[in-house]
Amino acid sequence: YEVVRDAYDNCITVCNMENVDPLGIHTGESIVVAPSQTLSNREYNLLRTTAINVIRHFGVVGECNIQYALNPHSEEYYIIEVNARLSRSSALASKATGYPLAYVAAKLALGIPLPQIKNSVTGVTTACFEPSLDYCVVKIPRWDLSKFSRVSTKIGSSMKSVGEVMAIGRKFEEAFQKALRMVDEN
Numbered sequence: 645y646e647v648v649r650d651a652y653d654n655c656i657t658v659c660n661m662e663n664v665d666p667l668g669i670h671t672g673e674s675i676v677v678a679p680s681q682t683l684s685n686r687e688y689n690l691l692r693t694t695a696i697n698v699i700r701h702f703g704v705v706g707e708c709n710i711q712y713a714l715n716p717h718s719e720e721y722y723i724i725e726v727n728a729r730l731s732r733s734s735a736l737a738s739k740a741t742g743y744p745l746a747y748v749a750a751k752l753a754l755g756i757p758l759p760q761i762k763n764s765v766t767g768v769t770t771a772c773f774e775p776s777l778d779y780c781v782v783k784i785p786r787w788d789l790s791k792f793s794r795v796s797t798k799i800g801s802s803m804k805s806v807g808e809v810m811a812i813g814r815k816f817e818e819a820f821q822k823a824l825r826m827v828d829e830n
Contacts, residue, residue, distance in 0.1 A: 645695035646709050646737040648748055648771070654758045655696045656774045658745060659737035660688065665799070667713045667724070672732060672803040676783040678740045681816055682716070690719060704728045707749040709737075736783055739810060741775035742766075782819040783810045784827050 646658040662680035663671060680688065695710045702708075711725040711733075727733070730746055738745040744764050748771045751761045761771035786807040809826040813819030 645691060645712075646707065646734055646745065647695045647699045648707050648745070648752065648758065649696075649699045649704055650752050650758045651705050651755055652757045653700065654772055655699060656758065656772060657692050657695060658743045658775060659741050659777075660692070661733065661737065661740075668801060669799055671711070672808075673785055673799045675785075676733075676736065677816060677819075678737065678781040678783075679777050681780070683714075687714065687719060691721065694721075694723070698723065698726060699728075702726070702728065706752045707734060707745055709733050736781075736810065740781040740812075741777065743771075743775050779812055779814055780816045780819045781810060781812050782816065782823045783808050784823045786827055 645660050647655060648658060649655040659678055660680050660683075661676050661678040662682065663669070664675040664677060665673070683691070691712055691714070694712075698710050699708045706728070707730055708726065708728045709731060710723060711727075712721050713724050714721040730749060734745050737743070742765045747764050748758075748761055751771070752758070758772035759770050763769045763771055763773070786809060788806045791806070809823050811819045811822035811826060813822055
C-alpha cells in the first residue's frame with residue numbers, strides 16, 4: 645500500500661499492489677499487479693486501515709509504503725517492510741494511478757496540507773482525493789542474464805532484473821498479455 649499523510653493527520657492510500665510471486669522473491673523481480681486482484685473487500689479494508697495506522701504510528705509526514713505477507717487461507721498477515729520514502733514501488737504506483745507522488749511528497753515536506761495541494765496531473769482535484777482504478781496495471785521485470793555469467797539464473801531475494809515493463813488493460817488478462825509482448829525485444 646502506498647500511503648501519504650500530511651502534518652495535520654490527513655491520510656490517503658494512493659495505490660494497493662499485489663506481487664504475483666510468493667514471499668521471498670524480491671519485489672523488483674516479481675510480477676506486480678495494481679490494484680490487487682485476489683483480495684476480498686474485507687482483506688483490502690483490513691490492510692488499508694493497517695497501512696494508515698502504521699503511517700500515523702510512526703508519525704510519517706510524506707509518502708510511505710507498507711508491504712504485507714497475507715495468508716491466502718485466513719486473514720493472518722505480517723508487515724514485512726515499511727519504507728518511509730519514495731521507492732521503486734512508489735514510482736510504479738505513481739505511473740499506475742496518475743497520482744504525482746514525488747510532487748505531493750515534496751509539498752508535504754514543506755508543511756502544505758493535502759487539501760491545499762492541487763493535483764498537478766488532473767489540474768482539478770486536490771491531493772486528498774484517493775485514486776480509483778477502473779483498469780488493471782501489470783509490471784513485469786526484464787532480465788539480461790547474459791550480463792551475469794557467474795550468477796544463478798534463479799529469481800530470489802536479490803534483484804537481478806535490468807528494467808521493467810508496465811502495461812495497462814481493462815482486465816488483468818489484457819494488461820498481462822500486453823506486458824508479456826513488451827518484455828521481449830524481438
